Amino acid sequence: MQMNTKVNARLNKPAFHQGGMAYLGLLLSIALLSIAALATLQVHSLMQRRAAEEDLLFIGQQFQQALLSYANATPPGGLRAPASLNDLLRDPRYPMPRRHVRQLYLDPITLQADWGLLLSPDGKGIIGIHSKSERAPIKLAQFPTTLKDFENKKSYQEWVFKVL
Numbered sequence: 001m002q003m004n005t006k007v008n009a010r011l012n013k014p015a016f017h018q019g020g021m022a023y024l025g026l027l028l029s030i031a032l033l034s035i036a037a038l039a040t041l042q043v044h045s046l047m048q049r050r051a052a053e054e055d056l057l058f059i060g061q062q063f064q065q066a067l068l069s070y071a072n073a074t075p076p077g078g079l080r081a082p083a084s085l086n087d088l089l090r091d092p093r094y095p096m097p098r099r100h101v102r103q104l105y106l107d108p109i110t111l112q113a114d115w116g117l118l119l120s121p122d123g124k125g126i127i128g129i130h131s132k133s134e135r136a137p138i139k140l141a142q143f144p145t146t147l148k149d150f151e152n153k154k155s156y157q158e159w160v161f162k163v164l
Contacts, residue, residue: 046138053139055108056131057147060161063088063115063129066101067163073098081125081163085115109133109156118162128162 066088071080075093082088091098106113109131118128133156143150150159 064161069100131156
């Protein structure tokens, strides 16, 4: 009869310990899910930055082409560089509206319409633009030939889209 009591006591102990193991398993699962969620957020953030860089390259080239178009459309004796970015949107040198760019884009890195401007040597016109972001770019190589100067730059401010 004494043996039965010991068996019953042993049977009750494992059931008590399983509850603690289930709790530990739940905590471990929550920790793993948290780590996976954090990794997903980091990948998503990196993808957003890469997309913003691609947008910056596209928008910068649009401004670069607009500055070139403005310079090429200059009447003899006129200034070849616009005084402001708004002059690219509606060229004030002509009575009929002449557009060199369809819209004034936001900087996709800073999400502001505040661009850094590269002025002509006389300081009267804009010959290039750049982002004002000091962040380091992800893309460091394999730029199109027209943007080879962008390789190994330390910040987006060094990505200057200028009239060649």
